[in-house]
Amino acid sequence: MDVGYSALAVALLATIISFVSFIYYTRTQNESIYNFSKAALYAQTLFLTAAVIILLYYFLIRDFNVEYVALYSDSGLPLAYTIGALWGGASGSLLLWAWIISLFMTGIVLREQKDRLTGYALAVILSVNIFLLTLVAFINNPFHRLAFFPPDGNGLNPLLIDPGMLIHPPTLFIGYAGLTIPFAFALAGLLAKNENWIFRIRKWTLFSWLFLGFGIFLGGWWSYTVLGWGGYWAWDPVENASLVPWLISTAFLHSVMLQERKRGMKLWNVLLAIGAFETVLLATFITRSGIISSVHGFGASGIGPIFGSYIGLSLVISLIILAFRYDQVKSMNIFQSITSRESSFLFNNIFFVVMGLTVIWGTLFPILNEAIIGTKLSVGTGFYNAIAPWVMLSLVLLMGISIMLRWGGTDSSDIIYKLKYPISIGIISAPIVYILGFTNIDSIIGISASSFAISLHGQDYLFDVKDFSRKTGTKTISSMIHIIFNRQRRYGGYIVHLSMILIFIGIIGTSIYQTSYSTTLQRDLPEEVGDYTFTYMGFSRIEEPNQNDYKINLAIRNGNIDETVTPVISENLKSQARYVHVGVKSLPFEDIYVIPESLEENQVSLIINYSPLIGFIWAGGQLMIIGVIIGLLPNRLVRKKEISQNLENQ
Numbered sequence: 289m290d291v292g293y294s295a296l297a298v299a300l301l302a303t304i305i306s307f308v309s310f311i312y313y314t315r316t317q318n319e320s321i322y323n324f325s326k327a328a329l330y331a332q333t334l335f336l337t338a339a340v341i342i343l344l345y346y347f348l349i350r351d352f353n354v355e356y357v358a359l360y361s362d363s364g365l366p367l368a369y370t371i372g373a374l375w376g377g378a379s380g381s382l383l384l385w386a387w388i389i390s391l392f393m394t395g396i397v398l399r400e401q402k403d404r405l406t407g408y409a410l411a412v413i414l415s416v417n418i419f420l421l422t423l424v425a426f427i428n429n430p431f432h433r434l435a436f437f438p439p440d441g442n443g444l445n446p447l448l449i450d451p452g453m454l455i456h457p458p459t460l461f462i463g464y465a466g467l468t469i470p471f472a473f474a475l476a477g478l479l480a481k482n483e484n485w486i487f488r489i490r491k492w493t494l495f496s497w498l499f500l501g502f503g504i505f506l507g508g509w510w511s512y513t514v515l516g517w518g519g520y521w522a523w524d525p526v527e528n529a530s531l532v533p534w535l536i537s538t539a540f541l542h543s544v545m546l547q548e549r550k551r552g553m554k555l556w557n558v559l560l561a562i563g564a565f566e567t568v569l570l571a572t573f574i575t576r577s578g579i580i581s582s583v584h585g586f587g588a589s590g591i592g593p594i595f596g597s598y599i600g601l602s603l604v605i606s607l608i609i610l611a612f613r614y615d616q617v618k619s620m621n622i623f624q625s626i627t628s629r630e631s632s633f634l635f636n637n638i639f640f641v642v643m644g645l646t647v648i649w650g651t652l653f654p655i656l657n658e659a660i661i662g663t664k665l666s667v668g669t670g671f672y673n674a675i676a677p678w679v680m681l682s683l684v685l686l687m688g689i690s691i692m693l694r695w696g697g698t699d700s701s702d703i704i705y706k707l708k709y710p711i712s713i714g715i716i717s718a719p720i721v722y723i724l725g726f727t728n729i730d731s732i733i734g735i736s737a738s739s740f741a742i743s744l745h746g747q748d749y750l751f752d753v754k755d756f757s758r759k760t761g762t763k764t765i766s767s768m769i770h771i772i773f774n775r776q777r778r779y780g781g782y783i784v785h786l787s788m789i790l791i792f793i794g795i796i797g798t799s800i801y802q803t804s805y806s807t808t809l810q811r812d813l814p815e816e817v818g819d820y821t822f823t824y825m826g827f828s829r830i831e832e833p834n835q836n837d838y839k840i841n842l843a844i845r846n847g848n849i850d851e852t853v854t855p856v857i858s859e860n861l862k863s864q865a866r867y868v869h870v871g872v873k874s875l876p877f878e879d880i881y882v883i884p885e886s887l888e889e890n891q892v893s894l895i896i897n898y899s900p901l902i903g904f905i906w907a908g909g910q911l912m913i914i915g916v917i918i919g920l921l922p923n924r925l926v927r928k929k930e931i932s933q934n935l936e937n938q
Contacts, residue, residue, distance in 0.1 A: 292342035299335035362443035364833030379430035408476035452510030460503035466496020471565035505909035529571035539640035552622035625697035632690035688741030714740030780919025790908030797901025
């Protein structure tokens with residue numbers, strides 16, 4: 289038996305033992321049982337780590353007798369992508385996912401207190417890992433050896449030979465694995481009759497939400513810079529599948545605040561935690577079942593029906609537990625006023641869930657239609673674009689309005705006072721936007737709404753600085769810095785809001801004002817294409833193992849702008865296929881995006897796109913990371929108090 293498979297088998301056995309032991313601990317609360325369960329969990333993590341290292345070792349030594357290594361690497365693959373090939377297929381990615389979950393469980397054991405709530409939560413997460421490891425061990429075994437020793441491997445898909453491949457999938461898997469935690473603690477809270485689960489999961493959820501969002505952001509960047517079609521989001525089924533759990537978990541992060549503060553929306557929060565986890569499973573099912581054709585998919589891997597059955601089973605069990613504990617999740621009526629922060633959070637949740645359900649329906653409808661009726665249909669971008677802009681606009685407005693509202697209700701005079709300047713800024717921005725050339729009515733409304741929301745955040749920040757300075761006796765300039773790091777949760781959230789608004793502005797610019805030109809340039813003859821003059825200056829040939837790259841040299845000029853851009857046409861010798869690597873020149877307010885189509889010694893054919901404001905999307909993604917990191921910092925001034933009433937002791 290292969291040593292890697294042996295490590296995998298022992299990890300599965302340790303996972304089962306730990307699962308049974310934690311279940312027993314929840315009945316007895318015997319400390320020695322807990323310690324034994326913990327030791328088995330550590331063994332799971334240790335042997336899973338060993339399995340991952342052994343599989344990586346097989347890739348590094350080019351052991352093509354291992355089928356998985358032969359399928360996703362070859363002798364000419366660079367070191368970095370040889371490592372990345374570990375998650376290039378379904379088997380390795382499932383193993384990676386199970387390993388990350390084991391690391392999260394180890395963190396829970398080390399960080400969380402020892403009680404029934406933690407015991408139940410770990411049992412739920414262990415049950416998930418039992419399923420994943422069973423799949424890896426018996427259906428999609430990455431350690432399976434061939435009856436012969438191939439001289440070389442098939443190689444990695446050339447589209448995956450990009451730095452994005454090294455970062456995008458692992459970040460998504462961290463997000464996927466992390467969303468198991470709120471799901472597990474929500475069920476644990478029901479089983480243990482303990483409401484304190486809501487306080488245990490905030491940072492775990494926020495951390496997972498960050499990685500899932502960052503993974504989606506990197507996927508957009510990868511699509512934009514590698515796939516060569518000119519965009520960053522195509523409403524591809526696999527893109528949609530990763531977006532839905534992010535939307536659901538975003539709603540969850542907002543509504544848990546209402547349960548923390550007001551003990552409201554208890555049922556809603558449990559449903560959102562379940563929904564986020566189930567949509568993670570759905571995303572995995574769509575990617576690995578082979579039911580859709582996508583550049584992101586792993587193709588048919590034999591686990592589709594099993595994964596589909598597990599989604600149904602886990603959902604049914606979760607809802608049965610919820611039904612038996614329904615009395616526990618009855619909430620107080622906390623929505624006393626439409627002008628309360630509670631109401632704004634409710635509307636926020638409705639918009640996120642509506643968008644999530646829209647994306648799920650658009651993704652699954654063609655699949656269900658083909659399965660039931662037998663005809664193939666596709667849902668075009670028009671379906672999503674008819675709903676998404678209005679949902680995004682509503683959320684941008686809510687981001688601004690919510691921060692000026694008070695818990696319980698807000699006086700009309702206070703609302704008028706806080707709205708007068710932001711509304712004025714929003715109105716004034718409309719003619720400015722028009723003068724700058726953004727004349728489409730949708731863009732004027734969207735950017736004006738964004739200016740309104742940004743000004744509300746800025747105003748609230750200045751009010752807060754003034755109040756903080758008065759109470760602490762610090763100077764205003766010092767207060768502007770100190771207040772952010774003394775109220776991390778609030779200002780981490782504000783920064784994330786601003787990041788989403790920037791992304792919204794970028795989407796407006798690219799979706800409404802992107803222009804495209806098709807042209808053929810003769811060597812050394814300048815030609816005006818749109819607002820810029822392009823000159824083709826020849827190409828250089830670069831020979832790589834199994835690949836020839838033709839680097840095209842283009843000069844771009846316009847007034848003070850004197851730049852170069854170098855798109856590439858690659859010729860893969862093994863697959864006899866040609867791939868393009870676009871050339872992107874990022875300017876302050878637009879990107880020049882060059883897609884090479886054909887190349888000769890004295891001429892080149894190109895598609896040239898101009899993408900206004902796309903930099904706002906990439907800036908927003910980076911700002912989101914900063915905001916979440918600030919929100920995750922420990923709060924020195926405020927210590928969260930857990931609910932004193934523990935239903936377990938009733």
